[in-house]
Amino acid sequence: MDTFTLLAHGFLVALEPMNLFYALVGVTLGTAVGVLPGIGPALTVALLLPVTYKLDPAGSLIMFAGIYYGGMYGGSTTSILLNTPGESASIVTALEGNKMARAGRGGPALATAAIGSFVAGLIATLGLALIAPTIVKFALSFGPAEYFALMILAFMTVSAAFGDSTLRGLTALFLGLALGLVGIDLQTGQARLAFGIPDLLDGVEVTTLAVALFAIGETLSVAAARYGGDEKIEPVKGSVWMNREDWSRSWKPWLRGTIIGFPIGAMPAGGAEIGTFLSYSVEKQLAKKPEEFGHGAIEGVAGPEAANNASAAGTLVPLLTLGLPTTATAAIMLAGFQQFGLQPGPLLFATNPQIVWGLIASLLVANFMLLVLNLPMIGLWVRLLSIPRHWLYAGILVFATLGTIGANPSTFELGMLLAFGVMGYILRRFGYPIAPVVVGLILGPMAEQQLRRALAISQGDVTVLVGSPIAIILLVLAVCAVVVPLILRARGKGKVLSQLAANED
């Protein structure tokens, strides 16, 4: 098979000693930062971006792969040992996982999460490798009109379909789109919304916005809320190993979670949370001991964790094959590619196969490293969890500003960081989702380019936008993504949707 040849070449890149080292540093840093309470995968990736600034593209992306998977894993440790409300990335894991930890079964909970993440990561990454060439072949036939329709669909699913309010989702998206306008117009060279400020001509940096919204906005809202008190770290008592019963109750949920999570991540819809919720309810229905749910059922940890990781790998499908980020994390990873002048998409598979396949292979390597590293190092992660709040958030802000200063040490850039941070606080305060702002910023200019390209080819005829069956289907789906949730909410079924909100990730 051609795919396996390419993947084998990818392994040649990934298994170079230096790249193995980068992957190791990536998973370690990613887990260490991801473990810290209040830091989700998106912020982990954004905070650690400066570490990769000075590496070569392949090394940097390999480290990124490690950071991404490590961050996902670290988040689940946090939610099992520390019942963190407000961290939506692995909120379902907290439901049962924290109960297990309270009952003194924290070890097996962490183990089933770790092994489930490994199984899901392995299968889903192989799925990514298998499915990517097909989508690439399909995507090569896409014209600008189809891309534009695809991006509209991504906009609508990211902003309007989930969360507790269509209005606030769309508002967040359009704030991002408005920020995306700032800077020099790519096609005509005209400065837009720069107000004569030279710093604005390059546009708003995705990492500055993401770090500000996630790190500073989060810090401000935690500081202002002061809900402290019942955050208790559950000690890991007894063995971390799973017994025979744990194994027999875990393996099916792992596989089911993977099957649920991967397609959901791979669709241009975004949100790892959807998969975790579906997996949770499936496990609850299939469980032999449904009465244990709510009191620490191991299936309720194994399934959602697998779904979470499978859909994290799934989001790489649209990102790598179409250049389409569907989560805040993916948007920041796209920014990571762009700093090297690489544009993910079907062409990248043709022009830089060693980078794409090296990245996919290092995902598998990182996944394996996580399995080997994490269970023995649980003691260290637990100690990281017990860092007092004031030092923790002070440290987060040091690293948040470090990234911006490292990229551009100007007072103006820090001013933007501060302004967006305050904006992030206000957005949180009023219940606006954060991810659509970040996705809008990076995807807005790309959508505009595709639209103008399409209209340039058709010489201004707007019907070209609905000129092919694919474009029509995508646009109809986009309309459904807005209208159906509106109807559901109007009929009082909004609660389910708000639980599926893809906020942090």
Next chain:
Amino acid sequence: MTNTVSTSATRRPDRAALVIAVVLALVAAVIVYSTATAHGGSTTRIGPGAFPYAISGCLFVLSVWTGIEAWRGDFPEREAQEFGPVIWIVGGLAAQMLLLNTVGFSIATGILFAATARGFGKRPLWMTIPIGIVLSFVVWIIFAKGLQLSLPAGPLEHLI
């Protein structure tokens, strides 16, 4: 937006949310003004103005929609907030921003560190500021010397 809390007492116009509606309208107006007065650049069939106009149009619609929801009190209830910590942290960030290029990374960031810790209730500053400066200095050595990131140097950094 749960149905249970929609009693007449809570359905009061939400002033803060009305302010958001006004801000959204202002952003839309700024985009329109800035686009209408822009010049330069080459001309194309779909010019650089089309997308900004479309976005400001949508923002304007969202502003009206926000206004309606705010008027009906449809926004989720907000918990009471303490603004002292927010002021400490924003002040710390502002201090770092203004001092960075004169006193260098370590001192400016150390002040941010201490101000944030203060926002979370950790004092006294005479203890937290030195801790922050030492920590930032270590970060500076790792990132500026180890990873060749260009972080502004000040009197402390010039010592090595």
